[in-house]
Amino acid sequence: DTAVSQTPKYLVTQMGNDKSIKCEQNLGHDTMYWYKQDSKKFLKIMFSYNNKELIINETVPNRFSPKSPDKAHLNLHINSLELGDSAVYFCASSQTGGNQPQHFGDGTRLSIL
Amino acid sequence: GNSVTQMEGPVTLSEEAFLTINCTYTATGYPSLFWYVQYPGEGLQLLLKATKADDKGSNKGFEATYRKETTSFHLEKGSVQVSDSAVYFCALNANTGNQFYFGTGTSLTVIP
Numbered sequence: 392d393t394a395v396s397q398t399p400k401y402l403v404t405q406m407g408n409d410k411s412i413k414c415e416q417n418l419g420h421d422t423m424y425w426y427k428q429d430s431k432k433f434l435k436i437m438f439s440y441n442n443k444e445l446i447i448n449e450t451v452p453n454r455f456s457p458k459s460p461d462k463a464h465l466n467l468h469i470n471s472l473e474l475g476d477s478a479v480y481f482c483a484s485s486q487t488g489g490n491q492p493q494h495f496g497d498g499t500r501l502s503i504l
Numbered sequence: 505g506n507s508v509t510q511m512e513g514p515v516t517l518s519e520e521a522f523l524t525i526n527c528t529y530t531a532t533g534y535p536s537l538f539w540y541v542q543y544p545g546e547g548l549q550l551l552l553k554a555t556k557a558d559d560k561g562s563n564k565g566f567e568a569t570y571r572k573e574t575t576s577f578h579l580e581k582g583s584v585q586v587s588d589s590a591v592y593f594c595a596l597n598a599n600t601g602n603q604f605y606f607g608t609g610t611s612l613t614v615i616p
Contacts, residue, residue: 395547422602424604431608432542432591432608432609432611433608433609434548434593434606434609436603436604439602439603441602446601446602447602447603481547481548483548485602485604487602490536490553490555490597490599491597492538492550492553493548493550493595493604494550495540495547495548495549496547497546497547498546498547
């Protein structure tokens with residue numbers, strides 16, 4: 392009965408490859424997010440979708456492309472992986488309404504060789 | 505604009521010491537404020553929240569009071585335990601959309 396689940400938990404791959412990370416939430420929330428956390432624990436918002444519509448698209452390389460097939464899923468595809476993409480990627484969800492918190496997945500640890 | 509400023513870490517305390525982690529914010533409108541905790545190898549978990557001025561959020565012995573006059577939401581705990589070792593994030597939602605603003609995180613290590 393995990394609320395926000397991400398797969399895979401670990402991803403080790405070579406530079407130049409293409410990879411995807413999947414996220415699903417079973418909380419009935421209407422908004423989902425992708426964050427990147429660097430080695431210093433700094434959390435950077437990448438994208439946000441509300442009811443399958445992109446609402447936040449921060450300055451992120453075009454190699455990163457989110458896809459939301461329905462409001463319970465938000466996937467992240469990364470093309471031509473680079474060394475600097477090594478990080479932990481977190482998916483989160485929330486319900487619209489400022490006093491509602493975000494719920495986070497356990498993260499995907501991406502390592503580029 | 506909206507932003508959150510947290511005290512720099514890392515913070516190291518002995519067990520049973522008093523903890524304060526400072527957090528101040530800038531926001532348009534009337535934000536909701538949150539503290540999240542991240543244990544090693546895990547995602548962020550909501551620790552407590554406050555949605556209006558003078559509200560006090562509390563959970564697991566941690567407390568924070570929403571102070572509009574000083575635009576602050578400092579996290580406190582009277583007696584920390586080794587199991588409280590984690591990274592703590594202050595965050596706000598400006599109530600004008602779905603975007604959350606996070607502080608840089610404060611790493612806490614509690615030693616026996």
